[in-house]
Each structure stands twice: as structure tokens, then as C-alpha cells.
Amino acid sequence: MSDLSVDLGFLKLKNPILAASGTFGYGLEFEPFLDLNRLGGFVVKGLYYGPREGNPPPRLVETPSGLINAIGLQGIGVEAFIAKVLPKLQALDTAVIVNVCGASEEEYVRVVEALDAEEGIAACEINISCPNVNKDGACPAFSPESTRAVVREVKRASRRPVIVKLSPNVTNIVEIALAAQEAGADAIALVNTFLAMAIDVETRRPKLGNVLGGLSGPAIKPIALRMVYQVASRVKVPVIGMGGIWSGADVLEFMIAGARAVQVGTANLVDPDACLRILGEVEDFCRRKGIERLEDIIATVKT
Amino acid sequence: MFKDPEARIVGKESWGDYFLLTFDSPAVSALARPGQFLMIKVSDEPYPLLRRPLGIHSRKDKTLGVFFKVAGIGTALLARKTPGETLDLLGPLGKGFNIDPCLAGKPVLAVGGGRGIAPLYFLAWELRALGASIKILYGGRTQADLPLADKLRAEGFDFACSTDDGTVGRRGLVTELMEDEIKAGGGSPPALVCACGPDPMLQAVALIARDKRLPAELSLESRMGCGFGACWGCVQRIRRDGKAEWIKICEDGPVFPAESVVWEKESP
Ligand SMILES: Cc1cc2nc3c(=O)[nH]c(=O)nc-3n(C[C@H](O)[C@H](O)[C@H](O)COP(=O)(O)OP(=O)(O)OC[C@H]3O[C@@H](n4cnc5c(N)ncnc54)[C@H](O)[C@@H]3O)c2cc1C
Ligand SMILES: Cc1cc2nc3c(=O)[nH]c(=O)nc-3n(C[C@H](O)[C@H](O)[C@H](O)COP(=O)(O)O)c2cc1C
Ligand code: FES
Numbered sequence: 089m090s091d092l093s094v095d096l097g098f099l100k101l102k103n104p105i106l107a108a109s110g111t112f113g114y115g116l117e118f119e120p121f122l123d124l125n126r127l128g129g130f131v132v133k134g135l136y137y138g139p140r141e142g143n144p145p146p147r148l149v150e151t152p153s154g155l156i157n158a159i160g161l162q163g164i165g166v167e168a169f170i171a172k173v174l175p176k177l178q179a180l181d182t183a184v185i186v187n188v189c190g191a192s193e194e195e196y197v198r199v200v201e202a203l204d205a206e207e208g209i210a211a212c213e214i215n216i217s218c219p220n221v222n223k224d225g226a227c228p229a230f231s232p233e234s235t236r237a238v239v240r241e242v243k244r245a246s247r248r249p250v251i252v253k254l255s256p257n258v259t260n261i262v263e264i265a266l267a268a269q270e271a272g273a274d275a276i277a278l279v280n281t282f283l284a285m286a287i288d289v290e291t292r293r294p295k296l297g298n299v300l301g302g303l304s305g306p307a308i309k310p311i312a313l314r315m316v317y318q319v320a321s322r323v324k325v326p327v328i329g330m331g332g333i334w335s336g337a338d339v340l341e342f343m344i345a346g347a348r349a350v351q352v353g354t355a356n357l358v359d360p361d362a363c364l365r366i367l368g369e370v371e372d373f374c375r376r377k378g379i380e381r382l383e384d385i386i387a388t389v390k391t
Numbered sequence: 392m393f394k395d396p397e398a399r400i401v402g403k404e405s406w407g408d409y410f411l412l413t414f415d416s417p418a419v420s421a422l423a424r425p426g427q428f429l430m431i432k433v434s435d436e437p438y439p440l441l442r443r444p445l446g447i448h449s450r451k452d453k454t455l456g457v458f459f460k461v462a463g464i465g466t467a468l469l470a471r472k473t474p475g476e477t478l479d480l481l482g483p484l485g486k487g488f489n490i491d492p493c494l495a496g497k498p499v500l501a502v503g504g505g506r507g508i509a510p511l512y513f514l515a516w517e518l519r520a521l522g523a524s525i526k527i528l529y530g531g532r533t534q535a536d537l538p539l540a541d542k543l544r545a546e547g548f549d550f551a552c553s554t555d556d557g558t559v560g561r562r563g564l565v566t567e568l569m570e571d572e573i574k575a576g577g578g579s580p581p582a583l584v585c586a587c588g589p590d591p592m593l594q595a596v597a598l599i600a601r602d603k604r605l606p607a608e609l610s611l612e613s614r615m616g617c618g619f620g621a622c623w624g625c626v627q628r629i630r631r632d633g634k635a636e637w638i639k640i641c642e643d644g645p646v647f648p649a650e651s652v653v654w655e656k657e658s659p
Contacts, residue, residue: 113621148624357617
């Protein structure tokens with residue numbers, strides 16, 4: 089048996105596979121389909137302080153090997169999460185990570201502070217990169233300054249490790265990653281979805297209620313991988329890679345490019361047990377290649 | 392709810408663009424209720440990416456059936472499947488029609504537009520087993536859109552149909568048929584109306600039900616990412632305790648009481 093555990097420094101995961109925010113509900117939705125304790129961990133749906141309405145439908149449109157979503161972060165809010173969902177997650181033996189949203193720096197801080205009093209949360213993932221809430225996909229992860237400002241405030245407020253989730257919709261991803269690291273990020277997660285669009289040619293209307301949305305799925309994998317490679321080559325903190333992961337080979341690609349852990353997103357919607365299938369494929373690879381410690385493969389791309 | 396990665400197809404029928412596939416799926420079939428649906432994988436590759444939602448059309452012993460119209464690439468791929476091949480499905484999903492035992496002996500009206508007949512067939516069999524007296528109204532654009540008409544008649548269901556072009560049944564909309572039916576029923580109005588079909592039809596059904604003070608349940612559709620409550624992709628506007636909210640139809644629906652559905656263009 090190969091050792092599949094990975095160490096993020098602040099958090100040891102039993103394996104590198106986390107389920108990505110927004111594609112895994114609050115985790116419990118998946119209990120009929122898989123044993124949550126076998127995952128490295130999962131990231132719950134993004135939480136604002138209060139409940140949120142989200143965008144008008146249609147919220148989803150499929151494109152070749154991709155999915156454009158414009159959910160708009162509908163959700164129950166952090167108070168309801170703590171009261172109704174968290175107690176059920178506390179019984180689990182896996183890393184539960186909370187995806188934190190905010191319309192302002194103050195809101196990010198309020199959410200983190202509310203979570204600080206609770207047990208059973210391994211880390212906060214600060215979502216500064218949702219493309220579906222502001223005009224033209226704008227978000228703090230668009231500039232080094234606003235990234236730094238949010239991360240600094242959240243770090244100051246939180247007793248927990250802070251993972252910062254970046255947007256791919258920028259010219260220079262390394263610059264943003266360095267800003268997050270400088271402001272105190274304990275880890276960097278990338279990528280969120282790519283700002284995208286689809287039009288119905290019969291009616292000439294956008295196929296999404298929100299006009300624009302975020303593209304995910306296998307279609308984005310090569311670009312996501314490129315960004316993870318660029319960032320992992322430059323930052324010191326651990327990088328969590330994602331974008332279109334569909335197989336064990338995809339996980340290995342991200343890890344060889346420099347990711348210490350990965351997140352599986354859209355695949356969970358299609359196959360609620362996708363994370364375990366993918367984990368099995370990683371295990372098979374290690375066995376076939378005689379790899380004893382999966383960590384040894386991280387950042388080993390031969391350029 | 393389960394994932395059944397290998398539901399073996401045991402039967403296939405087709406009428407033009409309409410297909411009926413039956414398959415063995417003992418675990419899912421044991422729990423299935425009318426109005427619930429399945430998420431069926433249409434390709435082994437990530438294109439097309441998402442599973443497609445289809446209502447449960449029939450249940451017989453351990454087999455289930457889906458009845459669908461080819462609407463695009465996913466349903467076209469599904470239509471190519473043949474007996475002996477397997478389907479990868481999730482189900483049973485959602486909440487179905489509210490089949491109260493006290494409907495026994497009472498008249499129930501099922502109103503289906505086009506492919507909307509799919510879940511009503513399962514409903515009709517269950518209501519018949521319960522002893523309700525079910526009447527099916529089945530409408531479509533033209534005769535070719537009513538492929539199940541002969542079967543319903545042959546199986547002895549009380550049944551009437553309509554087509555926009557009058558090629559078979561009453562010329563006009565199925566909701567006009569519904570109004571005729573309620574008028575003809577006179578003193579014994581339906582104890583429940585169940586409907587599935589395109590939105591404008593459902594909205595018309597809701598309006599008639601409101602005017603005649605009949606309880607009605609509508610099966611809604613929407614784009615679905617997962618089918619089991621994880622993505623918030625499938626919402627429709629639903630009124631709860633007087634407040635309109637975006638509700639996940641895969642989890643709380645797809646069947647809702649007619650009066651709770653908020654339409655994009657509100658009726659008068
Ligand atoms: C709960 C539920 C139950 C359903 N039951 C049945 C059924 O029993 N029989 C049946 O024939 N159809 C049913 N449908 C509709 C069926 O899911 C769609 O026709 C199908 O997903 C289209 O896939 P496609 O790849 O063939 O088409 P695509 O190429 O994806 O799209 C073709 C057209 O279909 C529309 N469409 C795509 N997805 C959906 C969707 N989820 N709902 C409605 N329209 C969609 C698109 O707007 C487009 O105009 C149901 C839908 C839902 C939500
Ligand atoms: C339906 C949907 C909802 C999402 N919601 C969130 C969210 O709430 N917070 C977040 O940080 N990312 C969200 N994402 C982005 C994913 O977590 C992930 O970054 C992205 O989908 C790329 O990975 P994938 O290609 O494996 O899906 C969402 C993605 C999808 C498809
Ligand atoms: S389809 Fe994913 S929540 Fe309903």
C-alpha cells in the first residue's frame with residue numbers, strides 16, 4: 089500500500105483529494121453515494137453571513153466538455169450553517185473546509201469570526217474569486233491590492249489556517265498569488281471558474297439568466313494546469329490545484345505540476361462518487377509505478 | 392436514492408422521435424414513486440457532460456421505464472441504446488405526486504402535454520391500484536405527438552386527447568379539454584388534478600384549478616446539474632409561507648402544489 093497522505097503544513101490530509109466548493113453541497117447530500125470519511129476532505133458551498141438569493145435561472149448551460157454556471161452563491165448563510173449543518177459534519181473523520189464569501193472586507197471577517205467559535209472545521213477557504221456576483225465577473229482576486237486587503241483582514245481575524253482561492257480571469261496569476269502569500273495566506277487554491285458565455289442563436293438571447301457565468305469541467309483543465317504550474321513554481325506556501333479534474337491521471341498531472349492537494353468539482357455533479365473513483369485510479373497508478381509516498385511526486389515535472 | 396451503474400436494458404419501443412426504454416434496476420424500482428425522476432448518463436466520455444433528467448414512466452416488478460422525446464444530443468444518444476446494453480443512473484430522485492390513500496374511489500384528472508405524459512402513466516397505474524377513478528387527458532401538436540394513445544386506450548384507461556391541428560381528438564389545447572371535462576363532470580369535480588407538460592400548459596392548468604377551486608399538483612422542469620441537491624442549478628420560483636424563493640426542484644420537487652408556483656408572467 090502506498091502512502092497517499094499529503095501534508096499542507098497546517099493540515100495533514102489522508103489523501104490529496106478534496107471535493108470543491110459549490111459542487112459538493114454541504115457534504116451531506118453525498119452520503120447516500122459515498123463514505124465521506126474516505127475523502128481527503130471537502131469544501132462546503134460558499135457562505136455569506138446571511139442567506140442569499142442567487143441569480144435567476146437558467147443557471148446552468150452545458151458546452152463541449154464544460155459547464156457554465158451562474159448560481160450566484162445562493163445559500164443558507166453562516167448562522168444557519170452553524171446551527172443546522174455543522175453539528176452533522178462534526179461527527180466526520182475528514183477535513184471539513186468552509187468556503188467563505190463576502191460582499192465587503194467586513195463581511196469576510198464577520199463570517200470568519202462566526203466560524204472561529206466553532207469546532208470541527210479544518211480551515212477556511214476564502215473565496216475572493218466568484219465570477220457570478222458582480223458586474224463583469226469582478227472580484228477581489230482581480231488585483232493584487234484588493235487580494236492583499238481581504239487576505240490581511242481575514243488573517244488578522246481568524247484563528248484558523250486560511251486558504252485563498254484565486255480567479256483565473258486575470259492577466260498575471262503569479263502576481264496575485266504572491267500578493268496573497270505576502271498578506272499571510274497559508275495556502276493558495278486555484279482555479280475558480282473562467283468567465284464565459286453562451287448564446288441561443290434562435291432567440292439571440294444569452295443562455296444564462298445572469299448573461300455571464302463561470303466555465304468549469306474538462307474543457308478548462310489545460311489552462312488551469314498551466315496556472316497551477318506557474319503559481320506553484322513561484323510561491324512557498326502549498327498550492328491546491330483544480331480545474332476539470334476527471335481522472336486519477338488528471339490528479340497526478342496537477343501534483344507533478346506542483347500542487348500538494350487537488351479539488352474535484354464538476355465531476356461530483358455527474359458522478360456523486362467521482363472522488364472515490366479518482367482516488368482508486370491514483371492508488372492504481374502508485375502501485376503500478378512502485379511509488380511508496382505519493383508526496384514524492386509533487387513538483388517533479390521534468391522541464 | 393442510489394447509483395445503479397448497470398441497469399440492463401430489457402425492452403425498447405419507438406414512435407418517430409419518441410422512445411420507451413425499460414431496464415432492470417431492482418433497488419431503484421423498489422423505492423420509486425410516481426413523479427420522481429432519474430438522472431441518466433448519456434455518454435461514457437465527458438461530452439455530453441451532464442446526466443439527463445427523465446421522469447419514471449413505468450414500473451413492473453424489478454424493471455423501470457423511461458419515455459422520452461429526442462430533444463438534443465443527450466436524448467439522441469440515449470435513443471441509440473439497445474436491449475442488452477446497460478444504463479448508468481441515479482434514482483429515485485425528488486418528491487413525487489402526493490398519492491393520498493383517501494383518493495380511493497374518487498375521481499382524479501391527469502393532464503399531460505406531449506412528453507409530459509411520461510410520469511403520468513406511472514401515476515395512473517398507481518392510482519388505479521389504489522382504486523381511484525383516474526381520467527387521462529393527453530394533448531400534443533399533432534397525432535404523432537400522442538404515441539401512447541393507443542396503449543392507454545388498450546389498457547382500459549378512461550382517456551381523451553386533443554391536438555392543435557385536430558388530426559386526432561378534440562382540436563385545440565389539452566387545457567380546453569380539461570375545462571370541458573370539469574364542466575361535464577358537473578357535481579363530482581376531481582379530487583385532484585395532476586399535470587406535466589410545457590410551462591404555458593402548466594400555468595393554464597393552475598389557472599383553471601384556481602378558478603374551480605380544485606387541488607392541483609404540477610411537475611416542473613428545469614436545467615439540472617446534479618439532480619440531488621448539490622449544485623443549486625435547478626431552481627424555480629416557489630411561494631413558501633407567503634414568500635417567493637428560488638427552490639431546488641430536484642430536491643423539493645419536481646412536483647409542487649399549483650398555487651405555490653410563481654410564474655414568470657403572472658396570470659390575471
Ligand atoms: C425532472 C425532469 C423530468 C423530465 N422528464 C422527462 C421525460 O420523462 N421525458 C422527456 O422526454 N423529457 C423529460 N425531461 C426533459 C429532458 O430532461 C430534456 O429534454 C433533456 O435533458 C434534453 O437533453 P438533450 O441533451 O437531448 O438536449 P440538449 O441538447 O441539452 O438541449 C436541447 C433542448 O432541450 C432543452 N433542455 C435541455 N435540458 C433540459 C432540461 N433539463 N429540462 C428541460 N429542457 C431542457 C434545451 O433548452 C434545448 O432547447 C425532464 C426534465 C426534468 C427536469
Ligand atoms: C455549480 C458550481 C458552483 C460553484 N460554487 C462555488 C462556490 O460557492 N465557491 C467557490 O469558491 N467555487 C465555486 N465553484 C467553483 C469550483 O469550486 C471550482 O473552482 C471550479 O468548478 C473548477 O473545478 P472543476 O472544473 O473541477 O469543476 C463552483 C463551481 C460550479 C460548477
Ligand atoms: S440539480 Fe443540482 S441542486 Fe438541483
